[in-house]
Amino acid sequence: MKILIAFYSRTGTCRKLAEAMRSQLSCDMEEIVDLKDRKGAIGFFVSCKDAALKHATEIKPPQKQPSDYDLVILGTPVWTGTISCAMRAYLTQFKDMFKSVAFFCTTRDSGIQSAFDNMQVLCGKAPIGTLGLKQKEVVKNLFSEKLSAFIKDIESK
Ligand SMILES: Cc1cc2nc3c(=O)[nH]c(=O)nc-3n(C[C@H](O)[C@H](O)[C@H](O)COP(=O)(O)O)c2cc1C
Structure with missing residues (x-):
């Protein structure tokens, strides 16, 4: 099965998870790049507003073609109970190119299910x-069991 991990990360958490996933799956990876400056406190507040208003953003043209893959694993941080603007842009742009999808997200403490629900609606496919x-x-590197269960789950399908 040919797999692509496509993720956005503002502060490195989703990137760390994506890299751990790639090392176990030996697959391709695409980091989605948001062209809007989201650094620092101002970037944080702008991002809260953009995410709450469900704005997409301008992203750097991705290098990989999602339709070349059997499965695209999509990862994003939770922003204001929904998904990041860059993931919203990516899903909106490529939704017709996914054969099969799986989702991951990271959060401070809430919004996981609503982020997944949003992703499912945007790509029109159940993960x-x-x-x-x-x-x-x-x-704190306390994710290896959950990551292994996720990988086992997707490899069994
Ligand atoms: C704009 C913004 C909005 C956020 N909103 C939420 C939220 O609604 N609930 C929550 O638990 N965490 C929220 N967070 C925290 C992130 O989901 C969390 O820090 C995530 O792990 C960051 O991933 P990253 O390092 O890959 O960017 C928010 C962070 C940002 C920057």
């Missing part, structure tokens, strides 16, 4: 697996 983690679990 074959999901992995939602708290930022603390990722930072």
Whole structure:
């Protein structure tokens, strides 16, 4: 099965998880790049507003074609109970190119299910697996069991 991990990360948590996933799956990876400056406190507040208003954003043209893959694993941080603007842009742009999808997200403490529900609506497909983690679990490397269960789940389908 040919797999692509496509993720957005503002502060590195989803990136760390995506890299751990890639090392177990030996698959391709695409980091989605938001062209809007979201650094620092101002970037945080702008991002809260953009996410709450469900704005997409301008993203750097991705390098990989999602339609070349049997499965695309999509990862995003939770922003204001929904998904990041960059993931919203990516899903809106590529929704017709996914054969099969799985989702992961990281959060400070809430919004995992609503982020997955949003992703499902935007790509018009139910995920074959999901992995939602708290930022603390990722930072402290307490995610290996949940990651293995997620990988086992998607590989069995
Ligand atoms: C704009 C913004 C909005 C956020 N909203 C929420 C939220 O509604 N609930 C929550 O638990 N965490 C929220 N967070 C925290 C992130 O989901 C969490 O820190 C995540 O792990 C960051 O992932 P990253 O390091 O890959 O960017 C928010 C963070 C940002 C920057």
